[in-house]
Amino acid sequence: MRRSRLGALVAAGLVLAATGCTSADDDTTADGKVRITVNCEPPKSAAIDRRSFEEDIAIFEKQNPDIDIVAHDAFPCMDPKTFDAKLAGDQMETIFYVYFTDVANVVKRRQAADISKYVGEVAGYDDLQQSVLDIFETDGKTYGLPRTNYSMGLVYNKALFTKAGLDASKPPTTWDEVRVAAKKIAGLGNGTVGYADFSASNQGGWHFTAEMYSQGGSIVSEDGKKATVDSPEGKAVLQTLKDMRWTDNSMGSKQLLQITDVQQMMGSGKLGMYLAAPDNLPEIVKKYKGSYNDLAIAPMPGNKGTLLGGDGYMFNKKATPEQIKAGVKWVEFQNLTPGTGANNWERAARNKAPVGLPQPNLWTGATADADNTLKAEYANVPVENYRLFQETEIPGKLEPPQAQQIYSVMDGVMSAVLTNKNADIDDLLADASDKIDRLLANQR
Numbered sequence: 001m002r003r004s005r006l007g008a009l010v011a012a013g014l015v016l017a018a019t020g021c022t023s024a025d026d027d028t029t030a031d032g033k034v035r036i037t038v039n040c041e042p043p044k045s046a047a048i049d050r051r052s053f054e055e056d057i058a059i060f061e062k063q064n065p066d067i068d069i070v071a072h073d074a075f076p077c078m079d080p081k082t083f084d085a086k087l088a089g090d091q092m093e094t095i096f097y098v099y100f101t102d103v104a105n106v107v108k109r110r111q112a113a114d115i116s117k118y119v120g121e122v123a124g125y126d127d128l129q130q131s132v133l134d135i136f137e138t139d140g141k142t143y144g145l146p147r148t149n150y151s152m153g154l155v156y157n158k159a160l161f162t163k164a165g166l167d168a169s170k171p172p173t174t175w176d177e178v179r180v181a182a183k184k185i186a187g188l189g190n191g192t193v194g195y196a197d198f199s200a201s202n203q204g205g206w207h208f209t210a211e212m213y214s215q216g217g218s219i220v221s222e223d224g225k226k227a228t229v230d231s232p233e234g235k236a237v238l239q240t241l242k243d244m245r246w247t248d249n250s251m252g253s254k255q256l257l258q259i260t261d262v263q264q265m266m267g268s269g270k271l272g273m274y275l276a277a278p279d280n281l282p283e284i285v286k287k288y289k290g291s292y293n294d295l296a297i298a299p300m301p302g303n304k305g306t307l308l309g310g311d312g313y314m315f316n317k318k319a320t321p322e323q324i325k326a327g328v329k330w331v332e333f334q335n336l337t338p339g340t341g342a343n344n345w346e347r348a349a350r351n352k353a354p355v356g357l358p359q360p361n362l363w364t365g366a367t368a369d370a371d372n373t374l375k376a377e378y379a380n381v382p383v384e385n386y387r388l389f390q391e392t393e394i395p396g397k398l399e400p401p402q403a404q405q406i407y408s409v410m411d412g413v414m415s416a417v418l419t420n421k422n423a424d425i426d427d428l429l430a431d432a433s434d435k436i437d438r439l440l441a442n443q444r
Contacts, residue, residue, distance in 0.1 A: 027320050033068040034326045036319075037093040040077035048351050056341045060333050067326045077311070078102075087111050095313045095327045098144065100135050101399050106314055107138050113315040115324055116142045122332045124367035131308065131396045132362060145331045147342075148360040149310035150277040151396050152210050153389045154178070154298040160185050160192065160272045171298035171388070175214075175240050178273065178301050182250035185272035194250035196262045196274045197241060197418065203258050204414030205407025206307075209399065210275055211237040213305035219400040220440065227436035229410070230429040238417050238425045246421045255418040264288045266295070275300070277309070278359045278386065285354075296385035297358070299392040308396030310360075336362070338371035349378040356383040358390040402439050409435045 029035050042049035057069050077097040086092055087106065098106060106112050119125055119142050128146065136144040158168040164184040172178040182194025198204045208229075209219050217233025220226065228234075245251045254261075263280060265271035267288025278297055284290035300306040313331050315324055334341035342360075349355045356379030363371060372390075376383060400406055413432050416423045 039074040041071040043075040127365040127367035144314035146312040156273045183248045186250035193252040199414040202407035205410030210307040214302035216304035227433040230433040345378040356381040358386040
């Protein structure tokens, strides 16, 4: 989930007044090198990541002496408040960062270069997951390359599973099994919660979407014009939550939870399960004193779908062919090659970063095998805890259009079910469907 962009037009004047960074202005250096600008350089406050990024530029430029990389410090990598204004004002770097959910809009506005003829030069390109490649492809043309990819699964506490008499090596694969496990874990008492879910700050709607996908449902129609939340799948999602909350008492009495609340519960050893992506595990350990040995992640219950997210790079529409070639080489080195750049697991282990987590989840085939082999060699976390998640293929779906507005609507539904024992699921979904229909109509 990501924050919606605000005030792009208001910000436009400020952005356009800033120093220009369009590739067309200065595509070569005095000595004839191809110059490219890239964003998403880690900030100075992230000293280790910054140093690693600068090392990668130095290594890459030594290997490619005809290319000069100019990195722009950017945190976050994409500022939602200025992204649209920079895009409209031709102020993007040669290679610029995008969320998966922004790709279609950038292409629709014709603000990215077609890089189709260059991607074949990327080693292992054919091993990239097709669901990820599809995000950057429109009408047979390719407009970008992925950087990371994540999907959601079931994060669970192995120690609590064992204590509750459950087999920690066989996590739930259906929502009925989640319900049974949650009840047993909650039965341990002493404030232990079996399953937790979000219901505030748009995060409830985000999780409702993930749970809908897991049931095989959707949030909007294929053409993006009508809501589809008032469906058998939507009712099944809410009925399961209502049963766990009020019949089984396995979700605890404290509700209106957000991600930090749930991570803290998991880190304290008081929570059995919740839905999340693998990047939650380091947060639980680092911020809330959880243990990697106790934390595992399983495939999404139901196995019919999972929420897909991630980010990547697109190329400035004014980039020259030479710049595009250079940029593709850089992204290949930095993000799409096991053992180099962001995937340098030996360096990551030396820097005491977690190695062995099932991310980035980009490849299949030989490239996936090569990356997993390197991860296993330098792993400093229990990779067996993520094996089922990594080996199980579940169809991924992106967030719906107008995601944040829809999540706000569904927040109300989630909070009602989790705070009101008498909440009427049929009425809630019918009302939410009407509201989402109006949102979608206003955006057409």
